[in-house]
Amino acid sequence: MGYNFQTSYILDNADALLRGLLMTAQVSGISIGLAALIGIVCASIKIFNVPVLSKIVGGYVYFIRSTPLLPQIFFIFYGLPSLGLGFSIYWSGVLALSLWGGAYNTENVRGGFLAISKGLKEASSALGFKPIHYLCFVAIPLGVRVSVPSMLNTSVSVLKNSAYLSTIGFAELTFVAMERVAQEFRTLEMFAAICALYLTLVLALSALVRVIERHLERPFKET
C-alpha cells in the first residue's frame, strides 16, 4: 500500500511526454485528414452506385468495422511486407488509422448525402449538371456539412486509437510512457500523466465538436 506518488517525477519527464504528445497529435492529425478524404470519396462512390467500386467499398467498410483494430495494425505492419508492400512504422500507423477512420467516415458521409432531399438532385439534373458537378457543388457542400459532427466524433476515436500504435513500436504518448515505466517503474505517475493528457486532448476536441456543431446550425436557425 505504501506507494510514494511523486508529482515532481512527471515534471522531470515533461520533455519526453511532450515529444510523445506531439507524435500522437501529428499521426492523428494526418490520419484524421486522410480518413475524411477516404470517407468523402468512398461515400460518393456508394451514393452514385458505381458498378464494381461500390461493392468493393461496401465490403471494405463492413470488414473494417467488424474486425478489431489491433490485428489490422499487425496485419499491415507485419503481414503486408510479404506481399512486397513494406511500410515504415510511421506510415503503417498512418495507413491503419486512416483506413479505420475512413471506413467509419464513409458511413458518416453517406448519412449526410442521404439527408439531402431528392429535389435538389432532380433540380441539378434539370439544370444540366453532370453527376460530378452535382457532387462537387451540391452534395459535398451540403452533405458533408450535415455529417461533420459525426465525422468529428470518428476523429476523436482516431485520436484515442493512435495509442494502439505503441504496440508496433510507434514512439507516441503511450509508447513513451511504457518505455519510462519499463526503466524506472514509476507506473502510477506516468499513467496518471498520460491519462490527463489524453483526457485534455479528447475533451478539447469534443468541445471543438460542439462549437462547430453550433456554428453549422446557424444558417438553418432562422428558417
Next chain:
Amino acid sequence: MDLIQNNAPIFINGLLETFQLSAVTLFFAIVLSLFFGVLSVTRYRIFKIISICYVELFRDIPLLVNVFFVYFGAPLIGIPLEPFAAATISLSLWGGANGAEIVRSGFNSVSNHQKASAKALGLKPWEIFWYVIGPQALLPMIPPFTGLFSLLIQATALCSMVGEMEFFRMAQIVVERTTINTGYSPAFLVYGFVLIVYFVICASLAALTKRLERWLSERQDRRGAGLPAVERLAQESV
C-alpha cells in the same frame, strides 16, 4: 493453410479464452452499466454528475492505456493481478461506460406520459420504476447490448498486450514460433486468418442485432404503438 491446420488446437484454445473473457466482461459490464445508467436518470443531481464523470473518464481514455493502467498499476497498490483479472476489470469498466449510455437512452426512450399516467394511478415511485418504466426501457436496450458484445469481443484482442492468452495472443505466438523455426514469417497468412475469424464472429453478431431490431419494431407495431420514434421522424422529414 497447413500452418493453420497444424496449429488448430492452439487457435481453438485461444478462441475459447476470447469467448470466456468477453462473456465474463459482458456480465460485469451489464451490471456496471445498469448501475450507472440508472444513476444518470435519477432526479438527484449528484448521482447524475457521478455517472457522467464515470462515463466520460472511461470513454475518453484510450482502452489500451486503461488496460495497461490496471495491469501494471494494481501491483503497486498491493494487489497483483492475473492478466485475465486485469483484462476483465479494465474491459468491464470500459464496457460499463459505453453500456451506461445505452441504458440511459433506453430509459429516455420511454415516453413521459407513461410515467405521468402511472403517477396518476397512485403508484409509488419504486413501483413506477419497477413495473412501468423498467420493463419498457429494457427491451429496446437488447440490440445495442448485442452490439456492445461485439465491441467487447473486438476489444479482447487488446488484452494480448498484457499477456492474456486469447485468440490474438495465440496468433502472435504462432507467428513468432514459425518465424524462429523456419526463418520465414507467416504474418500475412496468420493475421489475415485472425481478421477473417473476428469478421465472421462480429458479422454474425451484427446480423443477430439486425434481426432483434426488426423483431422489436414488429412487436411494437403489433401492439398498436405505431412506428418507433426514430422511423416516425424519418418519415416526417421526407
